[in-house]
Amino acid sequence: MPDVMEAVRTSGLVKRFGQQVAVADVDLVVPRGGFAGLVGPNGAGKTTTLSMVTGLLRPDGGSIHIDGVDVWRDQVAVKSRIGVLPEGLRLFERLSGRELLSYNGQLRGIPRVQVRQRSDELLEVMGLTESADKLVVDYSTGMRKKIGLAAALLHNPAVLFLDEPFEGVDPVSANTLVEVLRRYTASGSTVVFSSHVMELVERLCDWVSVMNRGRIVAQGPLDEVRAGRSLNEAFLALVGARAGEGTSGQEGLSWLGATPR
Numbered sequence: 001m002p003d004v005m006e007a008v009r010t011s012g013l014v015k016r017f018g019q020q021v022a023v024a025d026v027d028l029v030v031p032r033g034g035f036a037g038l039v040g041p042n043g044a045g046k047t048t049t050l051s052m053v054t055g056l057l058r059p060d061g062g063s064i065h066i067d068g069v070d071v072w073r074d075q076v077a078v079k080s081r082i083g084v085l086p087e088g089l090r091l092f093e094r095l096s097g098r099e100l101l102s103y104n105g106q107l108r109g110i111p112r113v114q115v116r117q118r119s120d121e122l123l124e125v126m127g128l129t130e131s132a133d134k135l136v137v138d139y140s141t142g143m144r145k146k147i148g149l150a151a152a153l154l155h156n157p158a159v160l161f162l163d164e165p166f167e168g169v170d171p172v173s174a175n176t177l178v179e180v181l182r183r184y185t186a187s188g189s190t191v192v193f194s195s196h197v198m199e200l201v202e203r204l205c206d207w208v209s210v211m212n213r214g215r216i217v218a219q220g221p222l223d224e225v226r227a228g229r230s231l232n233e234a235f236l237a238l239v240g241a242r243a244g245e246g247t248s249g250q251e252g253l254s255w256l257g258a259t260p261r
């Protein structure tokens with residue numbers, strides 16, 4: 001029986017791409033409320049895991065529950081409970097920011113008046129009011145993240161999944177995103193996000209899952225995973241300082257930076 005105090009639980013989650021096992025027997029657990037970080041080196045399987053958890057990629061094995069609901073059995077119920085800011089963030093480029101929110105609101109079946117009111121408020125807190133009628137194609141990277149986050153929040157989901165939400169975002173915009181997310185979690189909602197920025201995960205998250213080579217290698221409250229070290233030190237110890245690098249490390253490249261002859 002799934003635990004209703006858990007926002008997310010996967011059991012034995014598996015995904016293969018040909019011969020390669022991208023996600024191997026993953027039991028990801030995220031308690032309800034607050035921030036949970038999913039960290040791991042490049043290629044660890046974070047995006048593949050989040051794609052399966054959010055119903056975007058069909059698993060080869062295992063089960064996923066969000067708020068106690070089976071993601072792949074009851075997709076409509078799950079999709080109304082979650083918001084997603086995916087990696088790559090493909091948006092409808094020929095809509096303005098305001099139109100994008102309005103379209104999302106209609107897809108979600110939210111009454112027009114409510115969409116209008118929520119959009120205005122979200123555009124305001126994201127600092128996008130002046131750019132609301134500009135086409136998304138002309139938005140900067142940070143503005144795209146902000147409008148993507150606004151679209152993901154519009155239906156007030158119970159669980160919000162963010163893949164690298166702060167990548168390419170300047171510190172001022174990152175602060176805005178953090179403030180909005182803090183407000184969101186203050187009322188008991190859950191944010192799950194993947195990141196390579198350990199300081200940020202350490203600052204925001206009360207729960208951390210560490211992945212390496214398709215597996216969870218540590219998971220629990222931040223202080224337990226850190227065990228008296230910085231998260232960065234814990235991370236390096238857990239995944240190995242050279243995770244994701246070639247076996248030759250720094251031994252090659254003797255030509256690099258050498259004086260040209």
Ligand SMILES: Nc1ncnc2c1ncn2[C@@H]1O[C@H](COP(=O)(O)OP(=O)(O)OP(=O)(O)O)[C@@H](O)[C@H]1O
Nearest residue numbers: 017020021022040041042043044045046047048049
């Ligand atoms: N569509 C795909 N086809 C083939 N292999 C894939 C595909 N998607 C992911 N992979 C492989 O699965 C593994 C896990 O990739 P994934 O993108 O989930 O890692 P990640 O932890 O999100 O990495 P990063 O931090 O670099 O974004 C990688 O080895 C990747 O090459």
